Amino acid sequence: MSENKKTRVRFAPSPTGPLHIGGVRTALYNYLYAKQHNGTFVLRIEDTDSARFVSGAEEYIIGALEWCGITPDEGVENGKIVEEASARHPHGPYRQSQRRGIYRAYAEQLIQNGYAYYAFDSAEELVAKRAEAESKGQTFIYNQVTRKGLRNSLTLSASEVEHLLETTTGWTIRFKMPENEIVAMDDLIRGHIEVNTETLDDKVLWKRADELPTYHLANIVDDYLMEITEVIRGEEWLPSLPLHYMLYKSFGWESSRPRFAHLSLLLKPGGQGKLSKRDGDKLGFPVFPLPWTGTDGEVTNSYRGAGYFPEAFINMLAFLGWNPGDEREILSLDELVEAFSLERVIRSGAHFNPEKAKWYNREYLRAKSDTELAKLYLPILKEHGVEATEEYTARAISVIKDRATFVADFWTAAPYLFVAPSEYVQKDAAKFWTAENCGYLSKLRSHIAAYKSELEVAAIAESIENYIRSNQWPFGKVMNSLRLSLTGSASGLGIAEIIYTIGLQETVRRIDNAFKTLGT
RNA sequence: GGUGGGUUCGUAUAACGGCUAGUACUCAAGAUUUUCAUUCUUGCAAUAGGAGUUCGAUUCUCCUACCCACUACCA
Numbered sequence: 220m221s222e223n224k225k226t227r228v229r230f231a232p233s234p235t236g237p238l239h240i241g242g243v244r245t246a247l248y249n250y251l252y253a254k255q256h257n258g259t260f261v262l263r264i265e266d267t268d269s270a271r272f273v274s275g276a277e278e279y280i281i282g283a284l285e286w287c288g289i290t291p292d293e294g295v296e297n298g299k300i301v302e303e304a305s306a307r308h309p310h311g312p313y314r315q316s317q318r319r320g321i322y323r324a325y326a327e328q329l330i331q332n333g334y335a336y337y338a339f340d341s342a343e344e345l346v347a348k349r350a351e352a353e354s355k356g357q358t359f360i361y362n363q364v365t366r367k368g369l370r371n372s373l374t375l376s377a378s379e380v381e382h383l384l385e386t387t388t389g390w391t392i393r394f395k396m397p398e399n400e401i402v403a404m405d406d407l408i409r410g411h412i413e414v415n416t417e418t419l420d421d422k423v424l425w426k427r428a429d430e431l432p433t434y435h436l437a438n439i440v441d442d443y444l445m446e447i448t449e450v451i452r453g454e455e456w457l458p459s460l461p462l463h464y465m466l467y468k469s470f471g472w473e474s475s476r477p478r479f480a481h482l483s484l485l486l487k488p489g490g491q492g493k494l495s496k497r498d499g500d501k502l503g504f505p506v507f508p509l510p511w512t513g514t515d516g517e518v519t520n521s522y523r524g525a526g527y528f529p530e531a532f533i534n535m536l537a538f539l540g541w542n543p544g545d546e547r548e549i550l551s552l553d554e555l556v557e558a559f560s561l562e563r564v565i566r567s568g569a570h571f572n573p574e575k576a577k578w579y580n581r582e583y584l585r586a587k588s589d590t591e592l593a594k595l596y597l598p599i600l601k602e603h604g605v606e607a608t609e610e611y612t613a614r615a616i617s618v619i620k621d622r623a624t625f626v627a628d629f630w631t632a633a634p635y636l637f638v639a640p641s642e643y644v645q646k647d648a649a650k651f652w653t654a655e656n657c658g659y660l661s662k663l664r665s666h667i668a669a670y671k672s673e674l675e676v677a678a679i680a681e682s683i684e685n686y687i688r689s690n691q692w693p694f695g696k697v698m699n700s701l702r703l704s705l706t707g708s709a710s711g712l713g714i715a716e717i718i719y720t721i722g723l724q725e726t727v728r729r730i731d732n733a734f735k736t737l738g739t
Numbered sequence: 740g741g742u743g744g745g746u747u748c749g750u751a752u753a754a755c756g757g758c759u760a761g762u763a764c765u766c767a768a769g770a771u772u773u774u775c776a777u778u779c780u781u782g783c784a785a786u787a788g789g790a791g792u793u794c795g796a797u798u799c800u801c802c803u804a805c806c807c808a809c810u811a812c813c814a
Contacts, residue, residue, distance in 0.1 A: 233814045268813055342812060349811095358740070358810075391812050409744070418742050418810095426812045434814050458743055458809040483745075484807070493807070538763095542752060546762055565752075568807060572750050575764050621777045632776085647774095684773085698773035710775040 226258025228449050230284075230291070231438070233265045234276035237511035237519070238283050239496050240571070241453065241485040244536045248482060249451045250289040251537070251559040261445060262291035264300055264314040265438065267431045275512075277314075283508040287529050288552055310445040315437050322432040325440050325470070326392045326425040330372075334469035335424060337372040338393045339383050362420045363398045392425040394435075394462065394469075402461040407449070407480035407561045414461045422462055435459065439466045442477055451480045451561070454568075480561050483540055486568045494571055504573035508532065526625030527576070531583040535576045540569045549582055581624045589613040595626045603630060605637045611720075618676075618716035633712055636720050639729050640707025647699070647709035648737060656700040657739045659692045663701065664730045670723050680715035704733030 230246040232238060238246075253260040262284070266272055281298055284290055294301055294313035304311040312318055329335035338361075345361070352359035359365070366373060371393070372380045383390065400416040424436040432440070442450060460479060467476040484493040488502060498506055505520040505527075512518050522532045534550055542565075543550065543558040550558060584592070593612035600607055607615075615629070615636040622632045643652070666686050674682070687697050699709045705717050705726065718726045 231814095235814075265814065271813060338812090340812095345812085356740080360741090360810075389812085393812095412743075414743070420810080423812050428812070431812095433812070438814090453808090454744070455808055455814090460743090481744085486807080488750080538751070540751090544753080546753085548763060567745050569752095570750060572764070575751065578764055619776095622775085680773095687773095695773055702774070708774090712775085714773065 224446075224448050226253060226256035226448050227261060227446050228253045228258065228451055229261040229263050229294075229442070229445065229447050231263040231265045231441075231452075232280055233268070233271070234273060234280065235268075235271045236273050236276055236496060237279045237507050237509070239494065239506045240508070240522075240536060241494055243283060243287060243508055244485065244539060245451065245453055245482060246284055247287070247289055247533060247536055248541070248559070248561075248564070251556050252449060252451060252561065253292070254556040255559055258448070259292045260289075261310070261447070262294035262300070262313065263441060263445070264316075265434065266314060266316045267429075267434060267437050269316070269429060269431070279509065279511060286508055286523060287533050289533070315441065316431070318437075318441070319431055321444070322425065322436055322440055323430075326432065326436060329394070329424070329469055330392065332469065333395070335392050335394050336366075337380060337384065337390055338366075338421075338423075339370040339375070339387065339390045341389050360420045361393065363396055363417070366393075366395075366421055388427050390427045391423045392427075393421040394424055394466070396421050396462075396465065402464050404460055404464055404479070406457075406460070407478055408564050409457075409481060409566060412457075412460070416461070416465070419461055419465075422459075435462055435466065439463055439470070443467075443470070443472050443475065446475075447477045449480060450477045451482065454481045454484050457481045480564070482564060483566055483568045485539060486570045488571050488573060493568070502573075504571075504576070526627050527580050528583045531579040532576075534583070535579040539571065540565045549579075549586075577624050584623060584625070585620060589616045589620070592616050592620070592626060592629075596629050599627055599630055600637060603634070603637075607637055615720050618712060618720055622712075633706075633717075635706040635711070636717070639725070639732065640705070642707055643703060643733070643737060644708040647703055651696065651700040651703050651709055652733075652737050653696075653700075654739070656696050657734070659687075659690075659697045660700050660704065660730065661734070661739075662690075663687070663697060664727060667718070667723060667730075668727045673723060674719070676713075676715045676719045679718050680713070683714065701730070704730045 228249045230249045232242055232246075250260050252258070262281070264277055264280075277300060278298075281295055281300070285298070293308050293310070296308065301308040301311045301313050302317060326335060330337070345359075349359045361369070368374070373395070375383070396419045397416050402414050402416060404412045404414070406412060422435055423433050425432050431437075460481070464476070467473050486492065487494050487498055488504075494506060496506060505522050505525050507519050507521045508523060510518050510521040510524045523529075530551065533552060534555070537550070537555050537559075538548065541559070541563055544563055547558075590609065590613045593609045593616055596612055596616065597607070597609065600612065615633070619629050619633050619636070623629055663683070663686065667683070670682075684694070687694050698714055701714055702711065702717075703709055705714070705721075706712070711717075721729075
């Protein structure tokens with residue numbers, strides 16, 4: 220364990236597509252841990268598989284973290300991955316493909332010391348071996364047993380090896396997994412784990428064909444060079460933890476080996492399997508923070524696109540697999556930093572719950588001021604062809620806030636606060652626009668028109684109710700015919716709220732309009 | 740198949756080995772209300788199964804079942 224070392228954690232995604240919420244959660248936990256320990260949150264791009272590289276993915280990752288408010292301290296500058304070392308970014312470049320020169324020597328060092336070897340088996344040969352084993356109901360594994368019968372620097376003569384290294388390009392460097400050794404590991408979340416090397420295979424560390432390391436080598440070398448103190452990553456890496464321990468040992472870096480924490484996976488809402496990038500559109504909720512345009516031109520659903528506030532999204536994600544130990548559920552990013560602890564991270568996989576996500580957004584929406592929300596609503600109004608002042612919009616929001624989960628709901632909940640109805644729901648009109656009701660309504664219109672000034676919601680409600688009751692009219696009928704004239708339907712906001720928002724003049728105008736359109 | 744990880748209401752989770760297993764979301768009922776929604780109240784609902792240790796097990800141990808991950812010259 221490393222004492223007194225400055226905390227440095229990293230998020231190291233592979234740019235193979237858009238980051239999904241599982242990845243965002245991993246980044247978030249890294250961020251929370253770093254901030255809590257006054258440490259540094261590094262972003263590193265692990266692009267050692269050129270075949271799977273997807274253009275735009277890197278920008279997406281940076282943009283997504285930015286939107287979430289969990290911006291890296293190191294590795295990113297001005298929205299771009301840092302390509303050269305500098306005072307603020309002393310470990311650059313932060314893209315592994317640009318660090319390729321670094322890894323070869325480390326792989327060679329392992330060979331020198333007897334911890335790795337050259338393997339000359341072609342990819343096709345290995346595929347054939349696997350197929351053959353499978354046909355016998357077995358599994359072929361390149362390990363301490365089978366390597367003795369394969370073409371590598373352990374079985375071939377020195378001169379043959381020399382010759383093959385010079386004349387062929389298909390070879391790899393493999394880790395020489397020791398025989399029958401117990402690897403004892405400690406995970407910050409899972410506790411002590413032991414594995415026998417007998418069950419492990421000889422992983423490829425370096426590929427001559429690509430002149431690139433594989434994940435395992437690059438990851439360990441970079442974590443070491445970048446002085447990472449804690450590795451917080453997904454549970455899918457737990458099976459390779461023994462290899463990584465062995466690597467640290469073989470390099471002689473055990474004293475600076477980071478501590479590991481393996482996060483459980485995010486599971487599909489229904490039950491089976493981990494959440495995957497495809498699930499979003501299938502299951503009807505976003506799995507991506509930001510929209511992503513695929514090669515087919517299709518744009519995916521996203522949290523930002525669906526109208527989630529980043530704070531709500533982050534809060535929701537933080538609570539998927541962690542809790543502060545008390546009953547608080549709404550925590551700002553700063554409060555999360557304060558409360559976070561790896562010890563309280565849940566070991567089991569968490570089923571993602573779309574309903575709870577909405578609940579979080581609703582809570583954050585309600586906590587925001589009407590003016591703040593008005594600023595966000597104005598552009599949406601504009602899309603509907605409505606120009607309104609911020610003041611008017613804020614007033615409208617004050618009466619519809621409780622009916623909304625997202626800012627866009629303000630419109631669907633009550634467009635009539637901004638646009639007079641041009642049509643009336645047939646069924647409601649048939650029911651409430653009767654000769655009897657019209658009689659009441661025309662008198663009520665005069666009553667309202669006689670107000671000398673605008674009134675508050677309560678005053679309007681009281682006045683109208685008193686007027687109707689004192690005349691002993693059927694309250695519901697009158698109110699709904701009034702609502703119909705104001706909104707175009709018989710359901711929606713309270714009458715007083717509507718009048719308060721749109722004002723007396725507009726109220727009277729709409730009643731008159733209804734009479735004109737629907738007749739008396 | 741092998742290796743590793745996991746298992747508390749439908750979901751997310753709480754509970755130094757010790758009260759009637761708590762909370763939130765969802766759902767249901769009731770109240771409030773001019774409609775719808777909100778709000779409030781109440782309710783439904785869980786320790787996977789079996790052994791063991793113990794005065795006492797959701798908690799510790801073992802077995803079984805089920806779920807998940809990994810098992811690539813992908814990360």
